[in-house]
Structures are given as structure tokens and as C-alpha cells.
Amino acid sequence: MSGILSLIWLLPAAGGVLCALLPRRLTRVAAILVAAGELVLTLIVAYSFDSSHHGYQFVEQATWVPQFNVGYHLGVDGLSVWLLVLNALIALVAVLATPARTARLSSFLGLMLLMEAGMAGVFEALDLVLFYVFWEGMLIPAYFLLWLWGEGDRPWYAALKFVLYTLAGSLLMLVGVIGEYAFSGAHTFDIATLAAHQPSPAIQFGLFFLFAIAFVVKVPVFPFHSWLPDAYLAAPTPFLLMFAGVMGKTGAYAMLRILLPLNPQPEGWWNWNAVLPVLAVLGIIWGALLALAQRDIKAVVAYSSISHMGFIVLGIFAFNAQGQQGAVLQMLNHGIIIPALFLLVAGIQARTGTRDREVLSDLAPRMPVMAGVFLIVTMAALGLPGLNSFVGEFMTLLGAWQFSPWLAVAGAIGLVLAPVYMLRLFQGLMYSRTQPAHAPEPVTKRTDIARGELALLAPLVALMFLLGLYPYLITQFLPALGQGMQVLGSRWS
């Protein structure tokens, strides 16, 4: 089994380069094969993962740049193993969702696979430099995908804004990476070793800022979210599935993997551990309010994403096992729900030619199956018990309550607003707003969801039920996680 983690990032990387070189008619098949192979590999890792073992598994370690103790160090634990599977699953769905008529199809699929490789690497890397390499490695394909295949009148603007926001964060993280090397006294970039050599709280205060800025932009946490609506609205759907479904999670994942273990006591002029949960709650409410105000249905989903990511960050910064387990669960849940929502939005736009909430109405008679699927996904998104999001949100709020009841109450406002914007969206789109004076016109044309689209949505919807009814599938791996998490970060003092 050794070498499987390297294979997990190398397969899509090599497959991506190959796809970019293949002629148009072969590239789609090749990309699907690569993405499916990747899913199989990650499932093998998840299947043979030993949930009783605390610590990294499938570890691969080699020196890379010995002069600076840079290592090639890969491994997975309960935190990352399901995120790897999610990455592979969403990538497969995204590749399948790519229309054959896409311009420059070979390059598109090649870049998608390269991005998948970068994100897989982020979830596996246990060395800060290696992590940084993958972190930037997923950014470049994302930039080109967003810019060259973007929708709207100025995708280059959305792409550049996204890249500059993210880069400002990640380059500061580079200083943080170097700072860990220089100031921890360990003279290594190995995450586990660095966690055992923490510098003084004053230095942690500085380093925390340098790392956090990269992660809060990526998630994004309020008030660093302004790239997100531009980017999500411009993004082509297949890319958006991976972009919204997985890439945002890398920021939250990095908070748990790097930010808290390396800098648990960031106290200087103030305590950063007290700042981030407040920002998270502000994001929950702000995102929900903005979602309420949108006309464009894609924008509604985009802003709801900011709100949902706030719950994840709140859970992480609750500094207890429930909150952080809930956050991990919620990362997966959100990674399943958001791609499904964007697929449905794209389906509606393809059939009606618009995404305007004011124009669209009364779609249910014309596309009954689509309406049904939309209803399930909407219910999942607003946290209906029995569907997946409920468990995660409940756990994060439970954790947050133990941390600070006020924050939990404020966060729950977002939970109240979610049904408002999601149900209003569903009703407005699917049914007519006013009682028709005369008998409704007979439905002449049905433009319901196609079988292919339904096949793409089916696994996501199935997972929503599965994780909602049987969350133990994920949480059985999380005790290994929760134990270590007790010490991550200090309570709000």
C-alpha cells in the first residue's frame, strides 16, 4: 500500500497533462477514466483506513531539499481521508458534467484534473513547503479555468480578483512557513515536529496572522469574501462544482491541520482565537442576508455558501470535540450540497435561458422531476433533520454553545434565515406566485431533467440521505480526531 498517496496526486496530475495533449474525441473518455480511477484509489484508502489508529496512516516520507530540511511527507488521518474521497467524487461528477461542446475541451479537462491533483495534494501534505506547493498548484489551473472558460462579460476580472486575493493571503502564509522554520527552533518544515515545538505566544500571534490570512481568504470568512460572488458567478458549471465544493474546504481543512496545531496560543496585543469565531458568526449572518437580497439564483447559492462556511469556521474555533467534528462533517455535507445546487441552477438556466428570480416561476409543471430533486437539495441545504446538513450544523452549534452561548445564539440566526431564502427561492421558481384568475394553461412542453443530469445528481442526493441517516459512517473516524482536538487551541479567555 505504500506509495498510494503519491499515486493519488500523481494520477490526476499526469492524467491532466495527458488529456491536454489528446485530441478532442479521446480526451473526454480519458478524463473520465482518470477521475474514476482516482475515486477508486481514494476509496481503497478510505476502506483500508484503520479508524482505531490515532495518527497518520499510509505515510510516505523522503527528503526533498536536505539543506533546509524540506521533506516530501504525505499521510492521511481521520480529518483528511473523507475529504480526499469528496475531492475525487466531485471531480468525477464535474468531468462527467462537462459538455462535449465545451470550447478547447482538451485543455479544459486537463486543467480540471490538474486542479484535482493540487487539492488532493493539499489534503495529503504533512510538510509546510509541500503543502504550499500544492496550495499554489491548485490555484493556477483554477485561474485559467475561471478566466478562459468563464461566463459573463468580464471573466478576466473575476479571475484576477480571485487570484490576487488568494495570493496576497498565500504569500503571507509563505512568510509564516519560513517563520515557523526560523522561530520555532526546530529548523524543519515538518508539521508534526513543528506542532511539538511551539514558539512563544507573542510569535505565535504573528505567525497565526500570517497563516490565517491565507485560509480565511480561501474559505472565505467575512470580511474577506468579496472575491467569491464574482468568481462563482463567472465560473463555468463543471469547474464551479470543484471550486465551490472542494476548494473552499481546503481553507477550513488547513485551519485544523496547520493553524491550530502550530499556533494554539496566539496571544499578543489580543487573542486571535477570540477574533475568528466572531468573524465566523458575522459571516453566517452577512451571507444569509445577502442571499436574501439576490435576484440571480446562482448568486443566492453563492452567498448561502458564505453563510454555510461560517458554520464550519465557528465549529473549528469552538475548541472542543463536538464543534470540530461537526465542522469536518459539515465540510463534507457542504461539499455534497453545493455542487448539487449549482448543477440544478445550471439545469434551470439551460432550459429557461435565465437565472433571474423575478422572471422565473411556475417551473414545477414543466419539470416535475427537477422540482422534486430541487426540493430535496433545498431541504438538505436548510438543515432538515434526516438529511445530512442537520447533523453537522447541530454539532457545530452544540460545540459553539459550550464555547460561548452568545455566539451560538447569534449563529442560529443564520439557521433561521436559511429556510427563508432557500424556501422562498424554491417556491418562487417552482410555483406561480399569484393565484391565477383563470384556469392554468395546459402544460404544452415538458423540459424536464435529462437522464444524464439525473445520473449525476443521484449519487449526491443518495449521499445526502446516507449521511443524514447514518452519520456514523463519517464519525467513526472522528474519535481518532476528537481526542487530539481537545488540545487544539485554547478556550476563549
Added chain:
Amino acid sequence: MELIGSATLPAYQPAWALNDLGAIAPIVAVTVTLLIGVVADLVAPRPLRGRLVAGISTLGLLVALGTAVFRYLAGWGTGPALAYFGFATGDSFALLFEMLFATLGILTVIVASSYVRRRGFLESELHVLTLAAVIGMMVLGSATSLVTVFLGLETLSIALYVACGFNRRDRASQESAAKYLIIGGFASAFVLYGMALVYGATGSTQLGVIASRISTDNAGSPLLLLGVLLMGVGFAFKVSAAPFHMWTPDVYQGAPLPVTAFMSVGTKAAAFAMIIRVFGYGLVHLGPEWQALLAFVAATSMIVGNLMAIVQSSVKRLLAYSGIAHAGYILIGVIAGGSTGIAAVLFYLFAYLFMNFGAFAVVSTLATRDSDRDDFSDLEGLAYRSPTLGVLMTLFMLSLAGFPPLVGFFGKLFLFTAGVQAGYTWLVVIAVLASVVSVYYYFRVLVHVWTPLPEARPLPAGIRGIQGTLWLTGTFVVALGIVAAPLLQLGFSGAQPLLTAGR
């Protein structure tokens, strides 16, 4: 060995000649090539001249490269390897720079050969000038005395003054040459005056002697400090660091493209060889003084270079300003000093050689008979006109912007690590914020390269010859990033001879 003035020098023994010539063997090889090239240009039949001299130059530079590599591998550079009464050296630091300059020379000759044919310039003269400049650079790399430093500096500069004005029919090229001549002369005067003061204060022009004198005598002599200041200003002119950078964009823009490419890497590397040798070795005990000066210069260079690059619309000017910024990054390594700092500088200079020269070389393929075609609009849709060139240009820009896993990222990582370890975290933070700005303009180039064209525009004919060179450069940009350790190890071995000054 105490040597002050010619009176104390013993008579030169013929028996030393072999050892001394060996120490500077790469320089000898290029000099012989230069002489052969000049003669060949006179005797060869006219249609063959250009190609013949290009061939001779490439061959000679390859010999120089081989000699340097051989001496390095044989371990002859590990000691001080002094020659000519300690005025020059063949130590590993010098050998590494000789490898760099020989590689640069070869790339320049190949690119220039294709370029001049398309533009209809004289060919052999340009190659000969390149060789002369390479000699000057190599002398700078191996100089261990202020006199030899100045000798190298002038050899390099005079050859480049002529090369800049090589396009005689173009007023911009003439302006470039005139500007470079005047500013260069100005900078040389500063350096010379500084050297004179340092000589006055220490009584020697030899860097090793100067270092030991300063460590024992009073280091705070005002004469010495003024000398350091003047030399610092002159050096900053040469590496085109702000606020002494004004000449760079105009000179780069006016000069023919291969000359710009050559200058942008060569003069910078040579000037850094000089700075490290003089400041980091000869004046190492005055560290706090020149470090403060250079830290200021580095910070301004990074800020000014990156901000000014944003508004450019010519690739040459953009790369000129980006070069100013990169001079700032590299200065961080110089200021950090020690084996880590110097190794990081050497690593970055090799990285810069491949990525910056590569970028210029890609642009040089667009040149037509009437102009250099270095405007953004000329790059439009390059990726669709030639996917190879598009991908390569993307690689070079990403590497210059410092994206992993390309060599530019590791160069920055090592420089910044050295800087933070030496306590210059504030400088590294400025560098990082400046890098964010730099991403904007490097991506602007990419936007033009990848913007689809409405109609097909073929590339100029006759660029087949340099595609191989471009591929090689691109391969190095990727490979030296993924496997960074060996080159870094070279850097550490190059730093070794400089760590023993005056101790």
C-alpha cells in the same frame, strides 16, 4: 601574504604561469575564442562570416563551460586558488559564476544568431561583443582585488555600451547606448572613488588583506565608511536597484532584444558577484554599515520596481522593472550573508538566468525586419499561434512570479528563509507584499498570450533554430524547481570560499 604596491611584489616567475592561467582558464578560453572570432570575421567569405563566428563563439563558450565544470568537479576550487599575486582566483565561487556566464553566453549567441538574421543586422560583431562582455563578467566573478574588480567592470560595460547601440538606424537604440554610457560612466566613477578611499583607509586593494586589516584596525574610520557608501551607490547602479534604476527601462527598451536579454541577466549576476565579493568578503566586518544601506536599497527596489511595472505596455520595459524588483529580492540574500544567504543568491541567479532569459527569448521570436515587436499587442494570442511558445512563456512568467514548483519559487523560498533567519523579517514581508503586486503584471502578460485571436497570424519564419534552446530553458525552469537540492548544494559550495575572510 602582504602586498602593498608594486615595490613589494616579487618578480614574476614563469613557473607560476601554468597555475595562474589554470585558475582563470575559463576566462582564457573565452579570450582566445574572441581573438579567433575577430580573425575569422576578417578572413572568412562574407556570406559565411556570421554563422562561422556564431559557431566559433558557441564552441569557445562550451569549452569555457566545460573547463569551469571540470575544475569544479576536480575540486580545484575548494581552496582559495589565488593567482597573479592574489589579484584573481579560481575558487568555486568564481567557477560557478563562470559556468553561469558561459551558459548565458551560449544562449545569447544562439538567440542572437536567429534574431539578427530576421532583423538584418551585422551578425559576427554582435557575437564578438557578447564574448567581450562575458570576459568582463567572468573577470568580475574571479576578482579578488579592487583593481581587478574595476578591470572587469569596465570590460563588461564598454562591450555593452557598443552592443546597446547596435541598431544604428534606430534612434531608440542610440539613445539607449548614450544613456547607458553616461550613467555607466557615472557609476564607474562612484565605484572608483569609493575604491580609492577604501585603499586609502586600509592600504591595500586586495580584498583578503582589506578584510583582515579592518578586523584588526579601527573599523569606524570615516574614510572607510565614505568609501563603502560610494561603492554601494555605484554597485546599486550596476544591479539596477532603486533609487539608482532610472536608466534601466530606457536602456533595456532601446537595446536589441538579445542584448537586453543578455544584459538583464549578465550585468545583474556580475554585479552581484562583485557586491558579494567586495562587501560580503572584503568588507564583511563592516556588515552593519553596508547592510543598512543595502536593506534600504532592497526595499525601495522591490516597491518601485513592482509598482512601476504595472503600468508598462512593452514587455521589455516590464521585464526591466521586474528586473529592478528581482534585484531587490536578491539583495535580501546578500544582506543575510553567511553560507545560507550566499547560497540562496547563487541559486536565485541561476534561476533568474533561465526564467528571465527564457522570457526574453520567447519575445525575440516575434521580431520582424522593422522592429522588435515587444508590445503587449504583439503578444496577443501567442498561445494559439504557437502552443509551444505560449506554454513556455506561461512557465517563465509563473516562475518569475514565484509559483511552485518552478525554480523561481524555490529561489524566493531560500532567499526569504535566509532573510528571516538573519532577522530581516520586515524586509521579507515587504518582498512578499511586493510579489503580490508582481503577480498582477506577470498575469497581464499571460492574459495577452492566451487571449484568442480573431484571425490566424503566422509567426515570423526562421525561429525553428531557437526552439530547442527555448525548450532547454523551460526544462531547466521546471526541473531545477522539482529537484532543487543539487543546485542549492552548488550554491553552498560556492559560498564556502567567502566564509573565511580575515578570520
